[in-house]
Amino acid sequence: MTRSLGQAINLLRFNNRELTAFLAFQEAVNPHLALRTAGDPPERGPDRNATRFGNMSGAVPVDQLASPSGGLHDHVRRETRLVLASAAERSIAEHFIESLEATGWLGRSVEDIARAAGCDLAAAHAVLVKIQQIDPPGLFARSLAECLRLQASDAEVLTKDLSCLLDNLPMLARGEFDALAKICGCDRKAIVAHFATIRGFNPKPGLAFGSDEVRTGAPDLVVTLDNNGISVDLNRSTLPAIIVDDVAGVSTADQRMLDAAKALARAVERRNISTLQVATEIVRRQSDFFRSGLTALKPLTLREVAEATGVHESTVSRVTAGLRMDTPRGPIGLRDFFGSGLATKGGPVSSVAVQSHIRDMIEAEDPAHPLPDARIAARLSDLGIHIARRTVTKYREKLSIPGAVERRAHGKLRGAQHATQGDARNAPKPRGVHASPVKEAGKSRTGFR
Secondary structure, eight states: OHHHHHHHHTTOOOOHHHHHHHHHHHHHHHTTEEEEEEOOOOOOOOOOTTTSSOOOOOOOOOOOOOOOOOHHHHHHHHHHHOOOSHHHHHHHHHHHHBBBOOBBBBOOOOHHHHHTOOOOOHHHHHHHHHHHTTSSSTTSSSHHHHHHHHHHTTTTTHHHHHHHTTTTHHHHHHHHHHHHHHTTTTHHHHHHHHHHHHHHOOSOOOGGOOOHHHHHHSSSEEEETTTTTTEEEEEEGGSSSEEEEEOOOOOOOHHHHHHHHHHHHHHHHHHHHHHHHHHHHHHHHTTTHHHHOOGGOBBOOOHHHHHHHSHHHHHHHHHHHOOOOTTTEEEEEEGOOOOOOEEEEEEEHHHHHHHHHHHHHHSSSBTTBOHHHHHHHHHHHHHHOOOOOHHHHHHHHHTTOOOHHHHHHHHHHHHHHHHHHHHHHOOOOOOOOOOOHHHHHHHHHHHOO
16 A cells, blocks of 8 residues: 555545545645645536425425534543542633534633633643543643643654754744754654654544534535436535645755645545545435435445445545535535435335434324324335335334324313313403503414414
């Protein structure tokens, strides 16, 4: 495996936002690398119609059917309970957690956090040292240098030379290797080796947790549906263009930096090609979903996509792990298109599609006579989907929908509330009190909603 191919494979685990953060770090430390501002997002074309292709009535988006992973703040709250023993320290730590940005860095100074927590600066610093031990290393950093130093310490590679280099990152970004070697008391070869080490670190470790800010951000791909079919494009508005400053006559050390910049540009291009290749195959296999909705989803496995695209199954897994696409039916994660299938007379049916059928039936039922799970199973059988009642129960509970008895009780309670409100509206009003037509109309609109 070539170095460029290995780097491209490692980049597959990044979504566009994480890749941009990684490239920003590379730009800061490699003088031969520059990033150009991202352009406008790709156009969907004149045939896009939000009403025509909007979310279908009564359906739940695919990404809501998936179980979301815990975010960054949930993770650090769990971990602080392991590294902090006293309630006082945990109270201070909560103020640090509230100041934690999506990147994993602190958004406020320790002095401000100490004042907000009502403790002295020494106590705040003591808590910070402890919570900086939380995995992944680099969380709660106050600067790029501190983030990288925490990761170097965790990897047990933080030597005196490397620590000195981290104190002088701007010089590294300018390519002043000889001056750095002199300041750090080592030779130029050691500086280049240290640079290779910190290139493997993550400057923004918090982004790996897929926080709410990241999940709801700009999509990585854009799907367009029109009369000519379905097309898939990278969302170039979230990807900066890479510019390599290819100059001749550079020194040996600078040539290594230039070669690294070129290798990175090739790796990003291979990453983008693999991403489009996998995403296009997924969209092709699930094309009925974009036209008919969740009930048209088909069973799909990583292996099937890997065999069709000629890549390894692990590559498909990396590509689909964190990428999201903007579609005519809303934002959807690539991993949400995969799922097991149920054998039916008409062929295998996606479990997500079956869940959508169940939800549609329950939403259309008579509240006074809700459908028991056995009746839902019978109706699914009429559609050619033969599953057991207990399977219906499992999917209904996965959708957080109560059983028929509870839904019937809720329907009666709601009906009684409406009846009480109706009696109150029809009751004779005291003399001298006149109903305002505007207010009454407002009540009617509110009740309708």
